[in-house]
Amino acid sequence: MNKLLIVGTVAFDAIETPFGKTDKILGGAGTYIGLSASQLNVNSAIVSVVGGDFPQEYLDLLTAKNIDISGIEVVKEGKTFFWSGRYHNDMNSRDTLETQLNVLADFNPVVPANFTDSDVVMLGNLHPLIQTSVLNQLTAKPKLVVLDTMNFWMDCALPELLDVIKRVDVITINDEEARQLSGEYSLVKAAAKIHTMGPEFVVIKKGEHGALLFHNENVFFAPALPLKEVFDPTGAGDTFAGGFSGYIAQSENISFDNMKNAIIYGSTLASFCVEKFGTERMENLTSDEVKARLQQFKALTHYDIELTK
């Protein structure tokens, strides 16, 4: 089975949406990526750090999903990374209410020995120096390295971010971040500029408006599934990244055509994530539900226009 190495936060979240609010619940990019990728036939491991306050049951949940957690360091005397946020009524924007870095402040990632030759590496949103450190520990060149990041690192660690971007095959960012990183408003121009920074493939996430995949002159678009309600958008982007990288790892095919499928797979999984608070929906998701929704995506996007007349 192909190896997928994931680096990302494993954390506590507290979330407020127009539908309600949660106490401290399981969250973090690494968690969402791992849960999402566990829908695929891959051998995955998460590299992360938590504090002594992190419940064993959360770690057990990841293990039950066949995720190797030997790379999740537990700092007994430390506290787990905590984020709380409040979504606005349109669910497209949010305010961060509190961020406690805690054990993340001194995190030194250690890749488990049996994952230094991973086939696919998914660098979740974290300080670019942590992402670089993971790449430096690899003993064999992966088939594909995917990087997710956000505007925060563009603001406060741009040189380090540009260094790690040079070394990845795929970057996934949202539309505003693509504009900030490139200085271009047009997403077509933004993707072209980001290509020159390193990544051969540029994925631009537009939330409820879908996602674009650019590869030189080629472009592919996947919509988000129109939903009656978006209950909680937290983790949707990470779930997308987990589905994308998991699909590539499972299929061992890094062609543009197969990446289209990976984008659809990621979008499909993300459409579940937003249906309930936090990781709840992803924890209980079955493969039959995923298959049914892939069919829904097909119906949503497929047409058969006559091109000759």
Added chain:
Amino acid sequence: MNKLLIVGTVAFDAIETPFGKTDKILGGAGTYIGLSASQLNVNSAIVSVVGGDFPQEYLDLLTAKNIDISGIEVVKEGKTFFWSGRYHNDMNSRDTLETQLNVLADFNPVVPANFTDSDVVMLGNLHPLIQTSVLNQLTAKPKLVVLDTMNFWMDCALPELLDVIKRVDVITINDEEARQLSGEYSLVKAAAKIHTMGPEFVVIKKGEHGALLFHNENVFFAPALPLKEVFDPTGAGDTFAGGFSGYIAQSENISFDNMKNAIIYGSTLASFCVEKFGTERMENLTSDEVKARLQQFKALTHYDIELTK
């Protein structure tokens, strides 16, 4: 050849975008719909009104596109409807600088006798009483009636708008208008509510984010083509409506599956409209260019994921 009846403004526009500004140029919903539908094999007519100041060359242009203009009344002593607007830098919003109704204020549409049995009727954005008057003049039930409208009529003529909406098969509105008309934020819920107002088919236009087609529980999504530059968005929605209704009229098929194709055709034509100021691009568009772009749409949206594993 099937008959397509179009009602809509034929007008002067003055447009400012970040790329420049125009003097008074040819504009109006009826104009854009007609030019767009002229790409299809249909027998079309425009019902509208202009003033004595309207240049003969503009009327000749429509005639040259095989559009019947006998339903365009010329009020010699009157002035043509004029709109001017300025787009913001993101091209997604605009300010109206000036609106002169002029001859439109007393417009009584008269459907040419040979078009009272039209196969498809495209009611462009106008006062709902004008749209109703056109429907009242029909002597045979059309295969399909499509209505386009905007928030302005929801604000100032809602009862009249609801009356005409009851009588149409397809409504095309943008996302904000769908929310206003239905009182629902979720577009899925908005479409469901608008179904109950009459239209079996609800098309929600999201500008650069594409368009959704709803038919009861069925939904289809067409993206907008990602472009390096959007030069001038004026008329894009009307061009979409012209391509959509023209495609249906040409193919004589009002199934949901064929409506998907019509949406793609409309999106394709709209992607040309925004490339130059006003109607310029649509005036010189060739069928080979349209075919090539339909292929681009296919590449943009087509994927072939394995659903059984």
